[in-house]
Amino acid sequence: MIPVKFDYVRPATLAEAISALADGGEDAKVIAGGQSLLPLLRLRLAYPDLLVDVGDIAELRGVSDQGAALRIGARTTHYDIVGDPLIAAHCGLLAQAAGTVADPAVRHRGTLGGSLAHGDPAGDLPAVILALDATLTARGPGGEREISAADFFVDYLTTALQPGEILTAITVPKLGEGWGYRYEKFHRTAQSWATVGVAALARRSNGTVAEARIGLTNMGSVPVRAAAAESAAAGAPATRDALRSAAAHADDGTEPPADLHGAPDYRRHLARVLTGRALAAAAGV
Numbered sequence: 001m002i003p004v005k006f007d008y009v010r011p012a013t014l015a016e017a018i019s020a021l022a023d024g025g026e027d028a029k030v031i032a033g034g035q036s037l038l039p040l041l042r043l044r045l046a047y048p049d050l051l052v053d054v055g056d057i058a059e060l061r062g063v064s065d066q067g068a069a070l071r072i073g074a075r076t077t078h079y080d081i082v083g084d085p086l087i088a089a090h091c092g093l094l095a096q097a098a099g100t101v102a103d104p105a106v107r108h109r110g111t112l113g114g115s116l117a118h119g120d121p122a123g124d125l126p127a128v129i130l131a132l133d134a135t136l137t138a139r140g141p142g143g144e145r146e147i148s149a150a151d152f153f154v155d156y157l158t159t160a161l162q163p164g165e166i167l168t169a170i171t172v173p174k175l176g177e178g179w180g181y182r183y184e185k186f187h188r189t190a191q192s193w194a195t196v197g198v199a200a201l202a203r204r205s206n207g208t209v210a211e212a213r214i215g216l217t218n219m220g221s222v223p224v225r226a227a228a229a230e231s232a233a234a235g236a237p238a239t240r241d242a243l244r245s246a247a248a249h250a251d252d253g254t255e256p257p258a259d260l261h262g263a264p265d266y267r268r269h270l271a272r273v274l275t276g277r278a279l280a281a282a283a284g285v
Contacts, residue, residue, distance in 0.1 A: 013057060156221040
């Protein structure tokens with residue numbers, strides 16, 4: 001299909017982009033790589049009057065070391081994330097998950113910020129950012145503000161970004177000594193959305209899992225933390241049987257969708273199985 005008619009601007013600076021977005025009002029949208037927005041435009045599920053293209057704004061791209069955390073520009077592509085040495089060294093879960101997104105063509109164009117701002121619970125990276133306890137930075141006419149990943153995803157395709165705000169960066173705490181990670185997902189074809197995905201982190205100490213964090217993809221209207229499974233895994237022996245028992249709680253409190261790819265009960269089963277695998281891999285067993 002053909003999108004509805006819209007105006008288009010490509011600012012050179014973040015200040016110009018914020019100004020253009022404000023001038024466009026509620027019917028203006030930001031576009032970066034376009035891998036989330038363009039399909040919506042073609043299907044006429046989105047029909048903005050103005051597109052503000054941030055593709056020329058260099059300050060929105062790249063990874064920097066902030067001491068205890070990494071700051072990742074929102075326009076950093078999935079491809080850049082996969083190959084970045086800082087991300088590999090300090091939050092490898094993000095690189096591992098980014099490497100499973102769609103196909104190489106999409107990974108070269110799609111951006112981390114675009115994926116998060118789109119807010120699709122079936123996307124791989126929102127659940128990963130949630131498990132990493134990241135903080136997202138937004139800037140708009142009223143200035144800059146920080147939003148925790150736990151508060152960023154509000155509802156299906158809805159985030160905490162306010163009209164006129166642009167997601168500029170994601171700050172991810174570095175994983176310290178003893179942390180392992182794994183992203184597991186089940187999808188029907190190589191390039192399709194995850195039917196269910198699990199982003200697991202485990203900190204091992206003295207033969208036990210001292211702490212676990214688990215983010216779930218496509219198990220509700222927003223990405224969710226598997227809080228009950230995290231609690232069950234904390235303090236458990238670092239063995240496959242113990243972690244499989246903890247993973248039995250992965251779907252507690254979730255409301256998985258029903259669609260052509262799976263019924264809610266099927267997704268609950270997948271969440272438990274994939275969480276067991278991901279926790280075991282993260283704990284190194």
